[in-house]
Amino acid sequence: xxxxxENVRKIVLGVDGSEHCERALEWYVKNLSxxxxxxxxxxxxxxxxTIPAAPYPxxxxxxxxxxxxxxxSDKHAKELLESFGAKCNHHELKFKLYxxxxxxxxxxICKLAKDEGADIILIGSRGVxxxxxxxxxxxxxxxxxxxxxxxVVIPPQDSHGDHAHAH
Numbered sequence: 001x002x003x004x005x006e007n008v009r010k011i012v013l014g015v016d017g018s019e020h021c022e023r024a025l026e027w028y029v030k031n032l033s034x035x036x037x038x039x040x041x042x043x044x045x046x047x048x049x050t051i052p053a054a055p056y057p058x059x060x061x062x063x064x065x066x067x068x069x070x071x072x073s074d075k076h077a078k079e080l081l082e083s084f085g086a087k088c089n090h091h092e093l094k095f096k097l098y099x100x101x102x103x104x105x106x107x108x109i110c111k112l113a114k115d116e117g118a119d120i121i122l123i124g125s126r127g128v129x130x131x132x133x134x135x136x137x138x139x140x141x142x143x144x145x146x147x148x149x150x151x152v153v154i155p156p157q158d159s160h161g162d163h164a165h166a167h
Contacts, residue, residue, distance in 0.1 A: 009034065010118040012041045014109040014139060017080045020124030024154040025084065028122055029091050032152070040095040042084050043112050045105035046077045106142025113147055121151045 011028065015021040028040075049069040081097040088095040100108045113121050123140045140153045 007037055009038050009120070010041060010116055011038060011120045011122055012043060012109060012113045012116065012118045013084075013122045014105060014143075015042055015044050015080065015084055016105065017044075017076070018124065018126065020126055020154070020156060021084075022087075022124070023157075024122050024124035025087060027154045029093070032120075032122075033091070033093065035092055035094075038094065040088060040093055041098065041112060041116055041118065042081065042088070042095055043098040043100060043109055044077050044081055045100050045102045045108035046073060047103040048101045049073055104142075106139045106146065109139065109143055110147045113149060119149060121147060121149060122154070123151065124154045125156060 011032075013021070013024060013028070015025075049066060077099050081099060085095065085097055098112060100112075102108045109121060109123070112118070121143050123143060125138075125140050140151065143151045144153075
């Protein structure tokens with residue numbers, strides 16, 4: 001039956017507020033999207049602010065500062081997801097927004113993809129060098145090695161300003 005759940009193609013898009021993620025959404029709309037069958041799952045894995053280590057009697061003041069940072073971080077995440085939601089509405093896409101607190105976005109993206117039975121993971125790449133990626137890890141590297149579905153990584157534009165092509 002047309003439009004049934006079995007015919008839905010599920011795509012997970014990890015977002016972090018960078019232009020790389022916006023470019024990934026644009027690439028998806030231009031090259032991959034099928035408005036009739038696709039459902040986009042947009043996930044923002046927000047790293048919670050760390051509580052500054054402070055000796056007594058200053059701990060309470062630092063805790064208040066941390067609470068303020070946490071509220072600011074939540075507000076930023078909400079605005080980011082609303083912005084992606086507005087773009088999806090503009091392109092008439094079916095979508096669902098998710099926010100998760102974690103300093104391991106790759107794990108969060110892979111878990112969502114598994115939980116939702118996703119068909120594709122879509123990520124915008126910053127294009128960091130090999131050395132930095134070796135020490136810090138990268139979300140796209142993590143996803144490629146920890147999921148069994150295709151991962152589409154949209155690279156940054158080249159220095160000549162040509163449009164990126166998926167790897």
